[in-house]
Amino acid sequence: MNASVINRFAKIVTSGSAKGRSRRLALTLPLAAVIATGAVGCTPDSTTNAAPTAAPTLSAPATTTAPSTPAPSAATSAPAAAPAATPTAETPAPAPSATTPATPAAKTPAAKTPVSVVKPGGGxxxxxxxxxxxxxxxxxxxxxxxxxxxxxxxxxxxxxxxxxxxxxxxxxxxxxxxxxxxxxxxxxxxxxxxxxxxxxxxxxxxxxxxxxxxxxxxxxxxxxxxxxxxxxxxxxxxxxxxxxxxxxxxxxxxxxxxxxxxxxxxxxDTHMPKVTVTGGPGALIVGKQAAQYTVKVSNPTKSAFRQVTPTISLPNVVDPKSGDYTKRFIEAADLVVEVQDHGQWRPVAVDHDCNDNLAINTDSLQRALPAGATTEYTFRIGVDKGWTTGNKFNLNFGATADQHRAATVKITPTVTG
Structure with a gap:
């Protein structure tokens, strides 16, 4: 086989491999003729030239149309040297000799194919x-x-x-x-x-x-x-x-x-009630004096609330000076909460809420509230025992309206002895 032809064959195969299976140079068909006429009896390396397995994301490439004027085969002898002719519109340029690399013809664009979701290393x-x-x-x-x-x-x-x-x-x-x-x-x-x-x-x-x-x-x-x-x-x-x-x-x-x-x-949440608190923060004297607060709950929505209740809780009630932050110093029985009802003060039960904070029981304080209306609750909150003089704790005031929760208002009274 002609050495130059073999070299061209190696270059084209290398180029085609580097650019991927989806691209084919226009010279592939002429090289097939070269192999057919000049490489009879040659056995290509199966590892290098075997047809690659199609990638899962691509379908088989479309067949490339052969150029209208095929390149000369290796068996064609080179023409005798002659004075170079200047090409004109009527006289086409002479075909290149077998020893001169041919200029690749324009590539025929392959039809676009849909890409599958499957990809190597996917999941x-x-x-x-x-x-x-x-x-x-x-x-x-x-x-x-x-x-x-x-x-x-x-x-x-x-x-x-x-x-x-x-x-x-x-x-x-x-x-x-x-x-x-x-x-x-x-x-x-x-x-x-x-x-x-x-x-x-x-x-x-x-x-x-x-x-x-x-x-x-x-x-x-x-x-x-x-x-x-x-x-x-x-x-x-x-x-x-x-x-x-x-x-x-x-x-x-x-x-x-x-x-x-x-x-x-x-x-x-466009159905939240609104809470404001007046009074306090004041001072709580352990066992003697309570602090008084008025909680106003308003309905800013366009629909009536069927059931409104105020909420009061004491989060993280521990004595910071004790050195033991796992111990609760105020229990439900130590906290005294009263609400004014028709001019009289009556006690409100104290329990724990879902966050394990001390909280008032609101079952007896439920009311209906029309759209745009406001209702008030006045409370007295005191501590009988179990708190160190000079410390503070937080009171969180809020309300629920048909289970919708208002933003809380935090008040921090001082506790004295």
């Missing part, structure tokens, strides 16, 4: 539809519907994908003694019915069990879409609620098999 990708970052969800409002899609972008088949959707820890939770969890429900559509689950994850992995009945296989390149809807209870305060979608391979091993997808939604 399971998760996508939300109908739930976007910053989307508003009304506390105590209607349900918010959306869907989640799980797509296998890798080459591995998953036989049992457990889909999980739940909210993460929430800053506006009404109760956060153990964990900040939003209250409400999440529903998943199964057939023609909706199956209900707790909205929040909690502190463990039990919430993953909710996906057991929706387990599905996911072959390479396949997708599965599931519909969901969220409802928030009215006692969720405003804040950012992260909604998470994940995938696990088994409810027994709880092995995560996909990167979690998280959408930060915004919880709003």
């Amino acid at each position: 399971i990708e998760i996508r939300f539809d109908g739930l976007t970052p910053g989307q508003k969800i009304e506390a105590g409002g209607g349900t918010v519907a959306f869907s989640v899609t799980w797509t296998n972008t890798g080459t591995k088949r998953y036989d049992s994908v457990v889909p999980v959707v739940a909210s993460q820890q929430y800053e506006g939770a009404a109760c956060d003694f153990i964990a900040q969890t939003a209250t409400g429900t999440i529903e998943r559509k199964e057939g023609n019915t909706w199956k209900e689950f707790p909205l929040s994850q909690g502190t463990g992995m039990d919430y993953v069990m909710g996906g057991k009945s929706a387990t599905f296989p996911l072959p390479s390149g396949a997708s599965r879409t599931i519909q969901y809807r969220i409802h928030l209870d009215a006692d969720n305060g405003p804040g950012t609620l992260p909604v998470e979608a994940a995938a696990y391979d088994s409810v027994t091993t709880i092995k995560q098999i996909a990167n979690k997808k998280i959408i930060d939604t915004k919880v709003v």
